[in-house]
Amino acid sequence: MPTPTSPIPCWRPSKAERHGSAPPARVAAARSDPPDEGEPRLRYERMFVLGIDPGLSRCGYGLVARGEADSALTARAAGVIETDPAAELPDRLLILHTELRALVREYSPDVVAVERVFFQVNVKTAMSVGQASGLALLVAAEAGCEVAQYTSNEVKQALVGYGAATKEQVQRMVANVLKLVAPPSPADAADALALAVCHLTTVPLRRAMGAALARQARSS
Secondary structure (H helix, E strand, C coil), X not given: CCCCEEEECCCCCCHHHHHCCCXXXXXXXXXXXXXXXXXXXXXXXXXXXXXXXXXXXXXXXXXXXXXXXXXXXXXXXXXXXXXXXXXXXXXXXXXXXXXXXHHHHHHCCCEEEEECCCCCCCHHHHHHHHHHHHHHHHHHHHCCCEEEEECHHHHHHHHCCCCCCCHHHHHHHHHHHXXXXXXXXXXXXXXXXXXXXXXXXXXXXXXXXXXXXXXXXXXX
């Protein structure tokens, strides 16, 4: 069975390290209501996000953490799960499912962010990526994790500012945001880290918009 490799040193968050003596209260990443006197205007939710770049031959993963003190993001682990293209499809799917389940159990993420892939030409590649994506979604749902899906263009837009950005531009931005000494590699792991960063950098806006819409609905 192939073993996931980790170009970024792996770190396993214990429950004590993740939550302290008790799980922190869930708070909106961006507060839209007026703060009480003496209360910080902006609070952040401690969150661990596992990004998954699905693929049957090479499936990238990347764990990114954000603490409660500020919005700084930290890469905790990254790597690639590989299966042998010469092996039978059921065996490869079993390996990938087993490894993904082990990752989710090991890192206990709050959210699993999976790339939503669209293909127009290569049907064979689309099918294999779709199978890997389905396994990632299944494993996340089985573990009770929140699931998010982003297209490649959405990730590029969130990190670089435009959907036509190159992979190199995205990798450089990931390195900058995570304060890595060099762009992450291999590419599959870099894409997985980018998915996790995308979720963590866009969720505050989505939640703020959701809160605003909810208030508008209550007042109407």
